[in-house]
Amino acid sequence: MQLYILSKKNQITIISGLLILFGFFSHFILNNLFLSEWSLIIASIFGVAPIAIQAFQALKVRVISIDILVTIAVIGAFLIQNYEESAIVTFLFLFGHFLEQRTLNQTRSAIKELTDMAPESALRQVSDGEFEEVEVDDVDEGDILLVKTGAKVPVDGTVLVGEGHINEASITGESVPTNKGVDSEVFAGTILENGTLQIRADRVGEDTTFGKIIELVEEAQDSKSEAERFIDRFSKYYTPAVLVISILVWVISRDVELAITVLVLGCPGALVIGVPVSNVAGIGNGARNGVLLKGSEVIHDFSRVDTVVFDKTGTLTIGNPEVAEIANYSDNQKAVFGYLASVERESDHPLGKAILDYIGNTTYSPVEETQVVKGGGIIAKVNGHRIVIGNVALMEQENIILNKEAQKDIKEFEKNGNSLVLTAVDGSLEILIGIRDQIRPGVKKDLQALKKLGVKNLVVLSGDNQGTVNLVAKELGLTEAHGHMLPEDKSSYIAKLQKEGQIVAFVGDGVNDSPSLALSDIGIAMGSGTDVAIETSDVVLMNSDFSRLPHALGLTKATARNMKQNILIAVGVVLILLFSVFFSDWMNMSIGMLVHEGSILVVIFNGMRLLKYQLQGVKN
Structure with missing residues (x-):
């Protein structure tokens, strides 16, 4: 029965609101006080039911929650026959909870969008070469998969056949499509906007980049900051303290309504929810x-x-070295570049790749008698010429003369932060190349x-x-x-x-x-x-x-500021309400609950602003 009532909380809120409206209509329009009073009584009973159940559940685990404070306040208002107050307080509390959940769900929308992007199926190649649809969980590493236009890439993998443009916003946050061809890496959860690809599954399930993103973000949501842990400890003692204060107010003043109002106004709802909503929105x-x-x-x-x-x-x-500077001492640079490229294309050294990228198309020749000098470079024969490629130490070791011009260039290249590659042909220095990583x-x-x-x-x-x-x-x-x-x-x-x-x-x-x-x-x-x-x-x-x-x-600075703002709003509203109840004539339980629920919504909406945060003046 308790679960059923709690599951119908939103419907109860609507019924309670309609009964309150009917009660005011009966009082002010129909002048029927009996009908008005019973409408408010029924609204109070309906409204307090889910709140009292939550209060009872909290007491079972020895926690004095906000629901307990509100339940006591409503029962007290009911006993002193202030049915208008009891009905309005329960409705506002339930309606406030509805709005809180609705807006909090929006703050978690970014995470929901991520999980919704997760692929559910894949087209896997079977023994006859055809492709059949399977659950993404059934895909194993090494499987060959087909991705069609508009489909989600199901795994992290490598393109084997085809070409197309992929939207990688789910991985990079950047919606501009990226061109993918053979040997390109693709990621699970990204969308093939056009083209058809066959890919090899390299990482599947939770091991994919997308799977790790979801896992990390979900873990981040569940973690608590120092501020949140402090507020949890604070609320543990603050809520019982409010109950004790309200009892003391009743003992001293003998004013039950005043004591009940203190209970309602002292609820720390905005304080409890303000910091978590900022964190979730920031993440x-x-x-x-x-x-x-x-x-x-x-x-x-x-x-x-x-x-x-x-x-x-x-x-x-x-992280990709490129040729930055070059000094030529040869009368036939084209031929030297051909010798150099012929030797370097047989090497897997990153500097060799940078040289090949720089030279581009050239005439290659057979390479003979290749000798790799550890920590120095390569010595080889190309078209009958002895080619020495490497650093200054190798040139000195091979007795290759470095004239004043070359020595000057070497110092300048080193000063500029280059890695040096010198090329000598038949004992004569021909080319000096400076290679460095690009910023x-x-x-x-x-x-x-x-x-x-x-x-x-x-x-x-x-x-x-x-x-x-x-x-x-x-x-x-x-x-x-x-x-x-x-x-x-x-x-x-x-x-x-x-x-x-x-x-x-x-x-x-x-x-x-x-x-x-x-x-x-x-x-x-x-x-x-x-x-x-x-x-x-x-x-x-x-x-x-x-x-x-x-x-x-x-973003983290904005989130930290947002947390402080929410704490200030929450504490400030409680202090103002409590001050008003003791030192003003206009404050009552209904107004207090309205302001209290309003403060909760204010901190939620303030936190939600972080979802749209963009650093001004910087590309994101």
């Missing part, structure tokens, strides 16, 4: 904008960060945005040489730059900053960054980084979109 906004915030505690800590430490490669830079587009603007948001120190820690790190720091306007740092050196430096009283966030993407991500006050992982980095971090920037970082910091 929801982040999820829709490519930022995963792993819990309420993360929001609190991130909002106070004053120092941000960056790894260089793959974070401030793209991410827009990073400088994003770092300036971080400064505007209150970050005082921007530090880069890298295992690269100091010259390269200094160049990046100078170009981006960083506070400090430290090179030649091993993973343990980075962790030690972060610990040093923390001992100095700085609140440190670390941004990285690799396995070697995991200790620093775990040690820092806030660990921020680039979404395309390793699983270890993502698991040990507090914040994930999906798709490695650096521009999400200022949005994330701005």
